Amino acid sequence: MTKSALPVTVMTLLLLAAWYVGAAWLNWPQAAETLARAGKPTAFADVLAQAYAMKRPILPTPGQVVVELWNSLTGYAPTSPRNLLFHTWVTTEAALTGLAMGLVLGILLAAGIVYTRTLEASLLPWVIASQTIPILAIAPMIVVILGNIGLTGLLPKAVICMYLCFFPITVGMVKGLRSADPLWLDLMRTYSAGGMRAFWSLRLPASMPFLFASLKVSVAISVVGAIVGELPTGGQAGLGARLLSGSYYGQTVQIWAALIMASLLSVALIAVVRGLELVLLGRAGAR
Amino acid sequence: MRLLVSDLTHRYDDLTVLDGIDLTLAEGEILAVIGPSGCGKSTLLGIAGGIVAPTSGSIRVEGEVPDGCLNPITFIFQDFALLPWRTVEDNIALVLEHHKLSAAERRERVDSGLRRMGLSEFRNALPKQLSGGMRQRVGIARALAVRPAMLLLDEPLSALDAQTRELLMDDFLELWRREKTTALYVTHNLDEALRLADRVCVLSRRPGRIRELVTIEVPRERRQEPSAQAHLAEVRGRLWHLMKAEAQMADREIARA
Numbered sequence: 001m002t003k004s005a006l007p008v009t010v011m012t013l014l015l016l017a018a019w020y021v022g023a024a025w026l027n028w029p030q031a032a033e034t035l036a037r038a039g040k041p042t043a044f045a046d047v048l049a050q051a052y053a054m055k056r057p058i059l060p061t062p063g064q065v066v067v068e069l070w071n072s073l074t075g076y077a078p079t080s081p082r083n084l085l086f087h088t089w090v091t092t093e094a095a096l097t098g099l100a101m102g103l104v105l106g107i108l109l110a111a112g113i114v115y116t117r118t119l120e121a122s123l124l125p126w127v128i129a130s131q132t133i134p135i136l137a138i139a140p141m142i143v144v145i146l147g148n149i150g151l152t153g154l155l156p157k158a159v160i161c162m163y164l165c166f167f168p169i170t171v172g173m174v175k176g177l178r179s180a181d182p183l184w185l186d187l188m189r190t191y192s193a194g195g196m197r198a199f200w201s202l203r204l205p206a207s208m209p210f211l212f213a214s215l216k217v218s219v220a221i222s223v224v225g226a227i228v229g230e231l232p233t234g235g236q237a238g239l240g241a242r243l244l245s246g247s248y249y250g251q252t253v254q255i256w257a258a259l260i261m262a263s264l265l266s267v268a269l270i271a272v273v274r275g276l277e278l279v280l281l282g283r284a285g286a287r
Numbered sequence: 288m289r290l291l292v293s294d295l296t297h298r299y300d301d302l303t304v305l306d307g308i309d310l311t312l313a314e315g316e317i318l319a320v321i322g323p324s325g326c327g328k329s330t331l332l333g334i335a336g337g338i339v340a341p342t343s344g345s346i347r348v349e350g351e352v353p354d355g356c357l358n359p360i361t362f363i364f365q366d367f368a369l370l371p372w373r374t375v376e377d378n379i380a381l382v383l384e385h386h387k388l389s390a391a392e393r394r395e396r397v398d399s400g401l402r403r404m405g406l407s408e409f410r411n412a413l414p415k416q417l418s419g420g421m422r423q424r425v426g427i428a429r430a431l432a433v434r435p436a437m438l439l440l441d442e443p444l445s446a447l448d449a450q451t452r453e454l455l456m457d458d459f460l461e462l463w464r465r466e467k468t469t470a471l472y473v474t475h476n477l478d479e480a481l482r483l484a485d486r487v488c489v490l491s492r493r494p495g496r497i498r499e500l501v502t503i504e505v506p507r508e509r510r511q512e513p514s515a516q517a518h519l520a521e522v523r524g525r526l527w528h529l530m531k532a533e534a535q536m537a538d539r540e541i542a543r544a
């Protein structure tokens with residue numbers, strides 16, 4: 001941990017520096033024009049200060065984004081739509097519901113594929129084909145179709161998340177359920193234990209490391225799915241809605257604050273999965 | 288429990304691995320099966336254990352099972368077959384989980400297995416923390432937990448070093464001194480056969496046929512005594528003579544193929 005502190009710090013500082021340079025470069029023409037129109041001095045330092053202080057910059061500075069995040073998080077009650085935490089929770093709720101649905105679907109599909117040869121031949125191509133359709137194309141369809149049968153709000157978003165989530169879980173679990181050593185299966189047979197027992201005692205525990213690897217991918221794309229799902233609903237609430245309204249009104253600072261929040265959310269969820277993995281599989285190491 | 292094998296033949300597609308095997312294991316007898324690799328020793332064990340269906344011929348077991356026997360015919364594996372994520376005691380409990388037992392009886396069976404193999408202090412260890420010898424002891428304790436009537440041992444000591452093998456052979460002797468469990472013991476190690484078996488069955492190279500059944504006249508308990516050595520040396524000489532011829536021919540056939 002301490003060994004990596006220095007390289008990480010250096011890298012972070014370099015990225016921040018690049019961000020500030022980029023913000024100055026991208027905002028420069030607009031900043032210079034604003035100053036000229038107002039009849040103010042346009043020396044290098046003046047334009048630079050203006051480029052870093054615009055209300056609707058092309059690229060806001062990290063400082064502006066942090067201030068926006070801080071104001072949003074501390075200025076309003078967490079239940080207020082002006083607070084980003086409110087939107088983060090809306091997105092988290094959809095992402096986790098979708099993840100849970102994707103987990104169930106993914107494990108069921110994997111078990112079907114592992115145990116039935118027919119399903120492997122008939123189902124796997126469809127599972128793969130489902131992931132070749134861009135989610136941006138299919139998300140509005142899901143919202144419209146489910147809305148038509150009276151399902152609105154959380155559920156359509158969760159279905160979109162599930163659509164993205166189940167794939168890594170299916171692929172990981174097919175491999176995981178097959179990772180049980182044939183010798184262990186012989187063992188179960190010679191001790192006359194049935195197939196269900198072999199599933200619960202052998203195949204499922206053997207697949208856990210694969211499941212957690214898949215979950216870390218799934219949890220991150222579930223957040224993406226929830227955000228994408230919030231776009232076609234017209235932007236009522238959620239991080240996706242903040243992105244959408246930000247782009248309607250040219251509020252780039254708001255967009256970047258929502259983006260940072262979304263990535264923090266993904267990081268936090270992956271950390272939770274990692275924590276669960278350590279608690280559940282910790283002592284047995286790789287298993 | 289007795290085992291009666293008659294005219295047993297087994298083929299994998301076109302490959303005949305066992306050909307006309309006739310064999311009888313008496314109650315409490317330990318029969319070692321030796322032969323060159325690929326002669327169908329393990330297949331014979333698989334058929335006896337019911338995990339391989341023979342192509343033709345019959346295999347029967349007769350006799351009574353001991354009290355509390357959950358799995359009359361029980362395997363002991365060369366590579367131990369322990370689940371790496373389960374502790375020693377949970378590995379033993381694995382084979383009891385699909386039986387309706389009271390919690391107390393389950394615990395009693397696990398504890399007595401641990402005690403008999405000297406594993407009590409390692410009950411919470413994971414297999415990777417144990418030496419090979421200890422791992423096989425867990426495998427034996429697991430087999431004992433179901434109170435078997437017949438043991439099928441598939442080269443149980445082949446994955447271990449020479450010293451550990453000696454120690455485990457003592458464990459087996461102790462086991463068979465206390466319980467007369469019938470056993471079919473597959474090995475390619477003459478020392479193991481001469482230490483442990485009542486009779487030794489020499490299989491020919493593939494297709495496996497019985498070349499000879501050799502009876503060791505000295506009882507197991509007296510084989511370390513000086514007076515037994517002349518007989519054991521004679522048996523060893525005979526077995527080695529048979530094995531050598533088969534192994535050499537098997538090697539030539541592999542080279543030709």
